[in-house]
Amino acid sequence: MDVDIETLARYPMESDDWIVTVLIGGFALLFSFLIVPWFVVSGYLVRAIRSGMEHAEHPPVFDEWGDLLKEGVVAGIIGFIYQLIPLVVFGVFVGGSVLALLTGSDAGAGLGFLGFFGGLFLWWILALAFGYVGFAGVANYARKGTFGAGFDFGIITDVVTSREYLIAWAYVIGLNIVVGLIVTVLNIVPILGGIVGVFVGFYALIIAAWLWGDGFAAATDGRQVPESSPPEDPSASFGQFES
Template identity: 50%
Template sequence: MAIDLERVVTYPTNADDWLKTALVGGALTLFSFLIVPAFLVYGYVVRVLRGGIEGREDPPVFDDWGTLLKEGVVAVVVILAYQLIPVLVFFLTVGGSLVAIASGSEVGAGVGIVGLLGGLALSTLLALAFGYVTLIGLANYAHVGTFGAAFDLDVIRSVATDGAYAVPWLYGIGVLLAAAIVGSVLGLVPFVGAVAGAFVTFYGQVAAAWVWGRGFGDATGIGGDADADADADPAVA
């Protein structure tokens, strides 16, 4: 996949009613603490992944809310399943280190601090590694439509080692980080900044999900829009 960063970043605006979609998505993101809105956002992300796999250039709309909610719940369950090991490692290493620090002894404090830093580093690396394959599982679920597809080891192994997925994954992470930074800066402004940050976060998730879907589609050979890729890269004939 010849990646055009501008194409990725502007993807959420590729529809006449994109502003309406952004407003709905931003509002749901803002109220994600109520749980159900979070499921709906994840359901929309699954829909964006599917669109990316199929090579669609326009973002999906918020409709068929029942299906959106169902797919969002499945997506959250898939994410939790994949992140179980990193979470367990975090609690075991960081929790044990905090207990050692709380012992009050100098030796315990020293061991606890080392363990705390090591535990944070290890759990972060595991979260990134499992997050890498989590997105493959979600993309395969979006494509196949069954829960078991999210854990198809053959597909996960094949896609995870393919640069056609790895490079778009990095681009998506970069977009998410940029959105997080902008959202954090906006968050410094009381209330208004927090609201604006939610919309920026949603926008970043949509752009990232689309390029991840494209990468999955290219890595598996099921992606659409091959002609657009050729146009994006003059070297491709």
Template identity: 40%
Template sequence: MISSSLDYLRDGDDAVMTVLIGGLLLLASPLIVPSILVLGYVSRVLRGTAAGDDTPPVFEEWGDLLVEGAKAFAVTLVYSLLPLAVFAVAVVFGVGAAVIGSGGGNGGALGGLIGGAFALLIALVALAVSLGGLYVTPAALAAVADSGRVGDGFALGALWTVISKRAYATGWLSAAVVVLGGSLAVGVLSVVPVLGTIAGLFVQFYALVAAAAIIGWTWADVRPIAADSTDPEPAERPAV
């Protein structure tokens, strides 16, 4: 699956132009809108590969691309903010514990110790939530790309039926390996000042698309099956 994902974009008719545009958008990603456009492209990759279409999309219909990217951005933002919120609570308790402990006395020291331990516990919970968010986010993005509805990215019941499957875990790990490999390549290229960093953005885009292709193929196998709506209404069923 990993080798096929690395060939996915390369086998496209406009591979060079697609990578060029994608890299330039990542270069301008601090402006927010370019990063949303990249997410829109990723959504199209997810939808296409999940539908069995292995032809890489091209950058076109920019208005629709922006809308698709905005939906993916909203999902990604929510799954990213939740761990940050938990971590912020841990920081507040940590600071409070430090203030209590600095008050002196056995009571203050004990209060500081308890507060610090509680802050550490919350920090560990934040780490677990963050890892969980990283695991769920690709499935949520695939769900939104598949249906076009942002709400499907937060349908936890349906998502659980996906992320609890071994096939999803395998696909997720494969995509993670591709992203990690791309990050390592970016790190190597960054040794060269400026030019290396810029070149790394194009590698990063290529790896991101390859990982999205893996998730799309995986989604095709594990997506929730909609209830069959062709059953006759109760009044139409023959009496027994």
């Protein structure tokens, strides 16, 4: 998987409507606690992953809202199911730690703090591991367009054990580190920095989705057009990204 970093960084801007796209995505992230905006982001993520599979020249835009929300709901449910075990572990360890702290005893306080931070660490590890697999499930859904594709473990196992998908995730982790540094600098300005950081985060999400899609396609049977959304020009390729 040979990625041109400079070209990849500019990819979200390879659209006449890129500013509108980032603004809509950023506001959707800001209000994701209202649930529906979260499905909007999830639906866009599905499209962006599909664009990575197709090596599309331009990032997707927010349109055809009915289909976007439908795909967002399905992708959100798939992702939630993959996170069930980490969530249960979080509830058991952190909930038990809070109860231990409420006893008021020294022993309870010690066990509470140990369980709380130990539980958080274990939840974080499990969330990463199941997220690694879960995004492959969402990507397979983006390719096939059926809910069951999100749990086709024959394909998913091949993907998550592949070098190509692992490299794609390595790039995403590096991207997250860079974005984290940028957001840290932005947070020098209280409130405003945090808000701007959300839009920077969505910009980075477009890049990350392209990488996940590209890694998934390279790990399966090569660069193929998803069955759920054939492009107008199947021969189109994003020449500067080669896997």
